[in-house]
Each structure stands twice: as C-alpha cells, then as structure tokens.
Amino acid sequence: MPTIAVIEDDLAMNDQHRRMLTEIPDAQVHQAFNTAQAQRLIDSMDFDLLVLDIELEPGAVAPKGGIDLLARYGATKTIIIVTGMPEQNLHEISLQLKAFEFVRKPVNPTDFLNKVKHALALRDLQAFKAASGRKWPDGLSTEANGLPGFLWNKRPVNLSIIELKMVHLLAQAPGRTVGYTELTEVLKSGNSTRVVHQHMSNVRQHFRDVDPDFDRIGTDPMKGYVWKVD
Structure with missing residues (x-):
C-alpha cells in the first residue's frame, strides 16, 4: 500500500490531487496545506512519494516554500513537483535539487497519474535491485533483470507488490518466524491479522499455480509465518 503526501496550499487543488490519487490501488493519501504542516507530516511517516507544490504561502515574503522542502528532502524522498509558476529555470532548479518528476499546471490527469505510477514502480524496482544479489532459499530467485518479481x-510467480514484500520478509530469514506486527507494516493500513492471512493465502496459491506441491510457507500459530527449511 503506497503512502503519498500531497503538499499544496490551494484547498481545491489539494483535493483534486487527492481524488486523482485514489486511482492508485490501495494508496493511502495524506494532505498538508503549508510548509510547517508539511514538514511535520513528512517527519512523522515514511512516505513512498511526495506530491509537492512550489508556491506555498503565496502571500508570504518568500512564497517558494516548496523549494525549501525539496532542498531538505529531495535527496532522501521521491518527489514530484507540481507548479504553475512561470520561471523558465524552475524545472532545472527542481531537478538539481533531486526532484523525480515535474508537472505543470493545469494538470493533465493521465500524465500526472502516469508519472506517479512510474515513481512508485521505480522505488520498488530499486529495492529489488538492491536485493537481487542476495542468496535466497533453494528454488527461489529474483528476476535476472532486477525487475520486482520472484521466480x-x-x-515467474504472479505476486502483487504487497505480496512480493511479504515473501521478501519471509525468504530473507528462512526458518525464522516473521510476526504479524512485522507483516502488517507492509500493509501500512492498520494491524489486521485477518488481512495478513488473506494476502498470505493468495501468496501460497500463486506459488501453487507454478508448483502444485509448493509447501515452503508455514504458519506459526498465534505468531506469524515462516519460510520453512529442511
């Protein structure tokens, strides 16, 4: 479940972005309407993506609060800049400060959502590339090209991003029980063990679609799940 922060001081525009982002499956969208509020929000959670307006507090002496936020978080967060400001060098400045993408207002919904999906997919891709050299349990491997996916x-096993992350947790420590608390962190949507069970049931079925005898994922009653070793 991707977590996204929309930082835009225009209430109608902020809500418009939030509504567009509901097209992203299971997206959890948080809103901030000024620089100080945005900084508190970003520091309080681990966001997968920030959608950031440059011109925050337009009545202020220095209205470009978004530039300050970009300078502060651009190196560590995935950020899409959305702005209607006319400065020709703004795009170059944003990229120099490590913005991932740049969207001009008025926003084209299709273009906006495509860039959001690209940003989220690249974040997951980078995580799997980092893990591609890991030694996995016998029979399990990652895609050779670094794309998010397990073999x-x-x-190939047809797994959603959430299911991929759950398998990653289990397989990186075979034989160790991964507790429900750790697994629900992947969901980023509360602490329902029922939802964990649903996802894990789907994971097992996807592996059995490839191998009907698959039995590597076991249940540790009242605790969590484990990638079984012989």
Whole structure:
C-alpha cells in the first residue's frame, strides 16, 4: 500500500490531487496545506512519494516554500513537483535539487497519474535491485533483470507488490518466524491479522499455480509465518 503526501496550499487543488490519487490501488493519501504542516507530516511517516507544490504561502515574503522542502528532502524522498509558476529555470532548479518528476499546471490527469505510477514502480524496482544479489532459499530467485518479481524453480510467480514484500520478509530469514506486527507494516493500513492471512493465502496459491506441491510457507500459530527449511 503506497503512502503519498500531497503538499499544496490551494484547498481545491489539494483535493483534486487527492481524488486523482485514489486511482492508485490501495494508496493511502495524506494532505498538508503549508510548509510547517508539511514538514511535520513528512517527519512523522515514511512516505513512498511526495506530491509537492512550489508556491506555498503565496502571500508570504518568500512564497517558494516548496523549494525549501525539496532542498531538505529531495535527496532522501521521491518527489514530484507540481507548479504553475512561470520561471523558465524552475524545472532545472527542481531537478538539481533531486526532484523525480515535474508537472505543470493545469494538470493533465493521465500524465500526472502516469508519472506517479512510474515513481512508485521505480522505488520498488530499486529495492529489488538492491536485493537481487542476495542468496535466497533453494528454488527461489529474483528476476535476472532486477525487475520486482520472484521466480520459483525458474518460473515467474504472479505476486502483487504487497505480496512480493511479504515473501521478501519471509525468504530473507528462512526458518525464522516473521510476526504479524512485522507483516502488517507492509500493509501500512492498520494491524489486521485477518488481512495478513488473506494476502498470505493468495501468496501460497500463486506459488501453487507454478508448483502444485509448493509447501515452503508455514504458519506459526498465534505468531506469524515462516519460510520453512529442511
């Protein structure tokens, strides 16, 4: 479940961005309407993406609060800049400060959502590339090109991003029980063990679609799940 912060001081525009982002499956969208509020929000959570307006507090002496936020978080957060400001060098400045993408107002919904999806997909891709050199349990491997995905006995397993992250947690420590608390962190949507069970049931079925005898994911009653080792 991707977590996204929309930082825009225009209430109608902020809500418009939030509504567009509901097209992203399971997206959890948070809103901030000024620089100080945005900084508190960003520091309080681990966001997958920030959608950031440059011209915050337009009545202030220095209205470009978004530039300050970009300078502060651009190196560590994935940020899409959305702005209607006319300065020709603003795009160059934003990229120098590590903005991922740049969207001009008025916003084209299709273009906006495509850039959001690209940003989120790249974030997951980078995580899997970082893990691609890991030694996985027998039979399990990652896609050779670094794309997010697992293979079982060299055959691709059809898993969602959430399911991929759950398998990653289990397989990086085979034989160790991964507790419900740790697994629900992947969901980023409360602490329902029922939802964990649903996802894990889907994971097992996807592996069995590839190998009907698959039995590597076991249940540790009242605790969590474990990638079983012989």
